[in-house]
Amino acid sequence: MKIKLIHILAIASLIGLAACNKSDENLDVDLSQYNYDNFQKTEIDDYLYNTLTKPYNIEVVYRFDRSHTDIAKNISPPNIEKVKPAADMILKGFLKPYELLGGEEMIKTYTPKQFVLFGSHAYNDNGSVTLGTADGGRRVVLYDVNNISELQGNDIKRRLRTIHHEFTHILNQMVAIPPSFRTITADHVDNWLAAENTEAEAKRLGFVSRYARSNFGEDFAEMVAHLLIEGQVWFDNYVAGIEEQEYRDRIRLKESVVREYFNSYFNINFGELQAEMYRVLTEEYNATFPEDITLTFGYQLAMNRVSTITIDPTAAHYTTYGSSAAFNTMLTNYNNAMVAAGWRMRTMQLMFTTTPGKMTLRIGFTTATTTTPVYNGDYDFSYTVNATNGLITFTKMLPEGTGATYNNGRETRLPPFEQFLLPYLTGRQFIANYLPTGITPDSPLYRTFAGFRENGVATNYFYGPVIYR
Amino acid sequence: MMKKILIFIIVPFLFIGCNKEKTESLFGVLPEERMAERLEELQSKLLESPSGWKATLNTGTSSSKGAYNFYIDFNDDNSCKMQGDLSSATATDWHNSTYRIIWAMNASILFDTFTYITMLQEPSATYGGTAPHGYRSDIEFEYIRSTTDSIFLKGKKYQHDLVLTKVTTNAEASLDAGEFAAKIQEVVNFFAENTNAYFETGDGVKYAVAIDRIAKTISITWLDNQENVHSRTSGFAYSLNGIDIFQPISFNGTWLTRIDFDNDDVKMVSLSGSYEVENNAIPILPITTLFAANGAFNAIVVEGPNLPPGITSEFNTVWQNNINFYAANSATLEYMRFSLVNSTTARLSVGFRTQGAVYISQAEYSYTYVGNVIKLSNPPTSTNGNYNNGWLQAAMKNYFIGAEFTLDYVVSSNPDIVNIGGLYRTDNPNSFFYGKLAKL
Numbered sequence: 055m056k057i058k059l060i061h062i063l064a065i066a067s068l069i070g071l072a073a074c075n076k077s078d079e080n081l082d083v084d085l086s087q088y089n090y091d092n093f094q095k096t097e098i099d100d101y102l103y104n105t106l107t108k109p110y111n112i113e114v115v116y117r118f119d120r121s122h123t124d125i126a127k128n129i130s131p132p133n134i135e136k137v138k139p140a141a142d143m144i145l146k147g148f149l150k151p152y153e154l155l156g157g158e159e160m161i162k163t164y165t166p167k168q169f170v171l172f173g174s175h176a177y178n179d180n181g182s183v184t185l186g187t188a189d190g191g192r193r194v195v196l197y198d199v200n201n202i203s204e205l206q207g208n209d210i211k212r213r214l215r216t217i218h219h220e221f222t223h224i225l226n227q228m229v230a231i232p233p234s235f236r237t238i239t240a241d242h243v244d245n246w247l248a249a250e251n252t253e254a255e256a257k258r259l260g261f262v263s264r265y266a267r268s269n270f271g272e273d274f275a276e277m278v279a280h281l282l283i284e285g286q287v288w289f290d291n292y293v294a295g296i297e298e299q300e301y302r303d304r305i306r307l308k309e310s311v312v313r314e315y316f317n318s319y320f321n322i323n324f325g326e327l328q329a330e331m332y333r334v335l336t337e338e339y340n341a342t343f344p345e346d347i348t349l350t351f352g353y354q355l356a357m358n359r360v361s362t363i364t365i366d367p368t369a370a371h372y373t374t375y376g377s378s379a380a381f382n383t384m385l386t387n388y389n390n391a392m393v394a395a396g397w398r399m400r401t402m403q404l405m406f407t408t409t410p411g412k413m414t415l416r417i418g419f420t421t422a423t424t425t426t427p428v429y430n431g432d433y434d435f436s437y438t439v440n441a442t443n444g445l446i447t448f449t450k451m452l453p454e455g456t457g458a459t460y461n462n463g464r465e466t467r468l469p470p471f472e473q474f475l476l477p478y479l480t481g482r483q484f485i486a487n488y489l490p491t492g493i494t495p496d497s498p499l500y501r502t503f504a505g506f507r508e509n510g511v512a513t514n515y516f517y518g519p520v521i522y523r
Numbered sequence: 524m525m526k527k528i529l530i531f532i533i534v535p536f537l538f539i540g541c542n543k544e545k546t547e548s549l550f551g552v553l554p555e556e557r558m559a560e561r562l563e564e565l566q567s568k569l570l571e572s573p574s575g576w577k578a579t580l581n582t583g584t585s586s587s588k589g590a591y592n593f594y595i596d597f598n599d600d601n602s603c604k605m606q607g608d609l610s611s612a613t614a615t616d617w618h619n620s621t622y623r624i625i626w627a628m629n630a631s632i633l634f635d636t637f638t639y640i641t642m643l644q645e646p647s648a649t650y651g652g653t654a655p656h657g658y659r660s661d662i663e664f665e666y667i668r669s670t671t672d673s674i675f676l677k678g679k680k681y682q683h684d685l686v687l688t689k690v691t692t693n694a695e696a697s698l699d700a701g702e703f704a705a706k707i708q709e710v711v712n713f714f715a716e717n718t719n720a721y722f723e724t725g726d727g728v729k730y731a732v733a734i735d736r737i738a739k740t741i742s743i744t745w746l747d748n749q750e751n752v753h754s755r756t757s758g759f760a761y762s763l764n765g766i767d768i769f770q771p772i773s774f775n776g777t778w779l780t781r782i783d784f785d786n787d788d789v790k791m792v793s794l795s796g797s798y799e800v801e802n803n804a805i806p807i808l809p810i811t812t813l814f815a816a817n818g819a820f821n822a823i824v825v826e827g828p829n830l831p832p833g834i835t836s837e838f839n840t841v842w843q844n845n846i847n848f849y850a851a852n853s854a855t856l857e858y859m860r861f862s863l864v865n866s867t868t869a870r871l872s873v874g875f876r877t878q879g880a881v882y883i884s885q886a887e888y889s890y891t892y893v894g895n896v897i898k899l900s901n902p903p904t905s906t907n908g909n910y911n912n913g914w915l916q917a918a919m920k921n922y923f924i925g926a927e928f929t930l931d932y933v934v935s936s937n938p939d940i941v942n943i944g945g946l947y948r949t950d951n952p953n954s955f956f957y958g959k960l961a962k963l
Binding site: 118128132173 | 600619620621623636637641644654655656657662663680
């Protein structure tokens, strides 16, 4: 009987429950009736599906949805015609290069899964504008899509730098930035927008941009983005422009950690990735890249890699490539004064010593009537040279050195040296360069001659064969 | 006994279960059904008009940014095409874009890719707005209600009304033919040629009509029988018919709603009738009725370093010399204002910026104002430090000290430059100081 009772109770309960079920009917929300945000697909939606969604599992949101950005700001949607160029840029300038160098699996695993496009900038309270943001390694928001143009290579670079910057953060979330990178510098600042954190100050301290000073994570991302998009030559130029060796070393160290990071953890040859980015940017977007200033003569001088430049007024190359009348007049006047004193100038040599910033001017001379023996007269100068633009100034060093050649110099410097050579060299600012201009970069003789041209006076210059150290 | 116990146990269960079944929808149908219904209502309403809609939208936090009209034709595939009265190009070429209907607290329409209406919403100054808020306008609109020929929507952020009214079936052909831009040009030309436009209602008063194309405002000004000046101003937008007055102007017991332009036939339309707009040989309101210390205007002002364009006066040289003088001293001119402070005191005030701060050179004169002649005292009754220490060139000072001016309107060769007043030197009518008429 007890068992029966339990059975009956169970049946009764079921009836009760069934009844209760019914009572919820009006409270259930049927979402199939409530598809609140769908829209008809168009041509561009098919394109996005076939190029990004299907192969890479990436959603591209281009239709306005305020929830994808700062709701307090006025931000406009993209022009529908700009969606394809933006999608192509993501594909060609970001996905494909990584796919090529890092492999399909790598890029498909780590790529952000959602790209959101907005037509306008996002304005910040301080007057600056935001170009892009990334959230949680999943979403990248790109602004200002309405101004995208495949013909504006340098603008494309700016946009791709944002994407690569954000992607670096995502990689850093998978494999943390090596501790060795964190310890390279402690010059980060709380507010990177602070007035004292100028472009120049960030550069001086070995940072690739102002923003890189925010923290080591941003530093790393900025390093990657600049190395990939602006290119190695740009980077080398940038490093060359950092004045202090200590900070040049630091940024070089950061660069090596970046290379090692990609090589060790993602099996990507960073140099090849750079080369691929360079190819895409130049071939697809007609972007331009700077010339390598480390190959300029000014840079060679600043790095103390130049040994001598010799001027022999009788040499054949002055006939072939020409010479400066202004310089020749000065030299002739000098020589005439020498002859009047019983000597004759034969050669003039600028000897850049191993001591940085010191140059010894050596005059080879004979007696006025013989061709041998040749004596040398030396005069010491100091100089400062700008590695970036080659601007150089010479200053007379005193006291004069000691020894036979300096004694010779003393003998001849009064009055001809002080009257002609000294004011010529110290009275003006020169630009160090490969001269003469008749030897063009495609000539095998290029960089075998070098010299100095007065800043702003194209007709006043001197040059000769250069010997490097 | 056992059976009775069982019945007592089972029966209450049944009642308890069934009691719950009484959950009822207060609004008749399920919430999602009502949402779907309202979404469907908005969507089908948008598609109802075969030639589309004329959408009128106000911008800005006040009417200062003006009103705009857009002609929109919606398709059922979430695409739409649009023309707008922002520029000649936007009033000529259709722009194709997309929209969608979503539920966000209410049925809403989103213009979700860039189109002409987005030019008002986007934050930059590219399309005439002010960064970072643009024109302070929306692209998301909440569906409020609809009537047979209208849909009433409200901007989600700035709460401006967007009112859609059906257009006639031949309007689309007119838009295809570029008639919208042509009509805008017709309006511009009319006011350029008829600088003293007015209409009459039969009460013997001439009502002056003027538009400011840059601020997109229209004003009606008149003198009543007691010689009192009245003025009404509202935003306006261009339409295929001419001008829509955005907020109809309340006027002698009726409402002015639009001006229809049909070649030479221009009519001010009110709810109770329409009035021919004509041109008067002279300004309807002599400047002297408006310009006084306590008048509708009491000042002539130039904001910024540029005089209003399209006007030739010998004063331009005095002005330019002073601008150059500032440039040479790392300063810029912020404004120059001549005002009648009260019935006896006139003031010349020049603001200039240097080293990040604005300084003022100022002189006050006693004046007489007889007919349309204003005569300033020599010497000024008071001057300030920046006036005396050389920050205003002598030529500029001398232009006003003891000068006798005839007050009059100034007409620019640029039809967009309106409401300019000038002080003509009585000894040389080719030399006059001029600027925007203002009330300070």
